[in-house]
Amino acid sequence: MTDPRDRQLAALAGLVQLERRVRAAPTPAELAFLMVNETHALVPYRQAAFWRADKASIQSLSGLAAPDPEAPFTQWLDRQMAAWSSLSTPLDLTVEDMPGEEVEFWTAHLPAYGLLLPLLPADGATPVGLLLLARDVPFTDGERQLLDIVCNAYAHAWKALTGPGTKRMPLLKDRRKLAMAAAAIVLVALFPVRQSVLAQAEIAPHKPAILRAPLAGVVEEILVPPNTTITEGQKLVRMDGRELESRLEVARQALAIADAEQRQAQQQAVFDERAKTSLAVLAARREQAAADVAYAEELLARGQLTAPKAGIAIYDNPDDWAGRPVALGERILMIADPTDVELDILLPASDAIPLDIGSDIRFFLNVDPAAPLSATLTRIGYRAAPTPEGLMAYRLSGRFTEDSLQQKERLRVGLKGTAKLEGHWTILALQVLRRPLTVLRLWLGW
Template sequence: MSSPSHVAQQLSQFIQLEQQLRQADSLPALGFALVNHTGMLCPCDQVFLWQADAERITHAAHVTQVDAHTPLNQWLNQCCQYWSRQANAQQARTLTAEQCPEALASQWSTYLPTNVLWLPLITASPSDTTHPKLIGALLLVSQQAITLQAYPLLSRWQEAASHAFSALQAHQRSARRWQLPGLRRSRQRLLIFIVLAGFIGLFCWPVRQTVLAPAQIEAKNPSILRAPIRGVVADILVKPNSPVSEGQAVVQMDTREIESQLEASRQQYAIAAAEFRQAQQQALSDPRSKASLEVLRRRRDQAASEVRYLADTKTRMTITAPQKGIVIVDNPSDWQGRAVALGERIMQIAQADQQQLNIQLPVNDAIHLTPDTPVRFFLNSQPTTPLKAHLTQLAYRPQPTLEGTLAYPLKAEFDHSVIPDGDKALNAQSRQLGFKGTAKLYGEPTRLGFYLLRRPLSMLRVWLSF
């Protein structure tokens, strides 16, 4: 008979083990605690845990992982499946070789000793509490006979294990509702399906690629006025953006050097002409003077050609407008006294009604574009009234911009119906040379998902170098 102190010690140990059992947060942790703590309540050589839903041995004492392919586990699984189908499967009992099928009984002595205690784990179904359900069993293997009468704490241990096991299984079933289990349809699955279908449909929604780029209104096919010779600009005779007529003087070059050269050339011509006349008079009395007449005549003609060239150059020093239009020039005061080279551009004369868009498309925002691609131009001064245009010229080589970035220069022409016919004042004020804004270019159709993730995917490709 056990002493009171020994009984108190056993009860204290049982309470601690039961507390550890109920603190298990998962089925694997619970199985590990069952097979390793059961041996502290009664002497046994080995403890196995068989689960009914898995139909196999899932845990064994002093074993971290059970191999289901070993001969012992395969034989024991067949035995447990047979015992679970018996009428007394939900009752604790001692098992022997006689309680096994004939095909399995012959191997009992090979794998197990004489005494095995079947300790079932049962739980009541939430819908039917009168018919308990077998959810597993503990197999206590020992050389000596183990009974519940000899170890009464095993009954309490069986109840605690059954309760903890059923509670964790219920929690696991509730968590699986969000994991689309099998073919079971629930509100959670339907909600998840609708949300996923909505996201997939939204990402696959067809949209048109668009890109924004800075743009400026400039003249189309303007007349470029260049320096006729190497010299100095004396004065700009017109103001920027002022209208001029054909033949009107717009630039005056410094003619002092040309006038000096012209005066010297005229004196050389006068001398050559006088020498030629004198030789003609001498040739009448002196036949030997006739030999020099041809040389003097060519010298006089050369001097005359020099005079005509310098006179024509002086005339071209006053640059006139080749056509009627608007003057496009930088600050006139910056040009006064400025030395220019031959052919250097000074100003432009543009037609007021011939305009185009100069678009600077950044390299990082480049998309596939084709001629006649539609463009909408939003002026900085009137952002709510876009102007319609279409691409006419594409560049395949980027160029540096004033901001220090690389961009593709594009050209676009305005459509005829840019502004409604009834708004003539807005049409005249909106399309002025030099006005800046933002151009929206429309590319090929694509999917919304690719349109939203195009930039991140491009950065990811550069970062991963593929």
């Protein structure tokens, strides 16, 4: 084969490959990009632009991903292309073909020679677009023939991508996709789930013994440190007994005086009948004095508080109790069985959901959230009460399951975490929108 034949075969192969790529372009934007950049594989040029007739605007420029419609060069090309919108045959352009006021702009932005190619559809009507190629040397007849063939392919592909039928098909496809997406969303929204809510919780003793102040006074000392194991009958709290001891001493002195007066009256009654009349009064005084002594001794004995049962002593910092005045019945400490615990839950009123006794609870410890403990709901507060943080919350209780009770090292009184309570069955949409609907109801006053 000679060199000219090799070049012809190479050009033919390039043309076939380019046509294949043109017909495979999925969108008008990709086809327009291909026109101004890939045509260079057949015919070399320095600049290219494609003008779209139906929108009367530059669709693509060589070397750019997307043209800037506000750029002066783009706007100038729009004006020039609109003037040639009815072109039916290729047109050679040079700077001499430009009006006087356009010569300077052409010289500044384009090479000396240009070729304007109309993209004519098969029906031979007005072009669907114009392809401008520009370079520093004139285009040859052979190049024009190649460009005429490839422009027919461009026009056919452009018509196929932008024709009326092609607009309806993507719309139908989009509608089908939207319908399928809507159906999927509805199915997911109607998926049944258990209502659930998160609440702060703490491991608390079950039925602890509460040690309260037996009288109004001052705590002198708590005899055991916090969280100490104690035995039944062990002394735990000593009240300040100085005032009680003084009252006991006064009562004993009053009893001694009453005893002396009664004995003296009994001796006088042997010789004096009138002394017998005072014996009953003196006896009553002695009984009153004896009762005062017994009461003072009882109060003094109450000042020593002992443990009603074995367990661990639970209270705050012992230094806070030394010298602290307490009222009658005020709680001082709590005695709990470390093996008999429950879950104390504070459910915010704003998060309340319908719950039943026996509902499942999962408790995530703050110190070990990866392994939740299981429990069941045993008590639901009748009404919300203020918490130390100033929020309104329902107090709930739960009992740990047998499997969780086996993990004794994790069930320490005072450990805190988050409880997940499971309620009634509902659909996923209501579960997800529960909080927004609650806020909306408050805003609208439903």
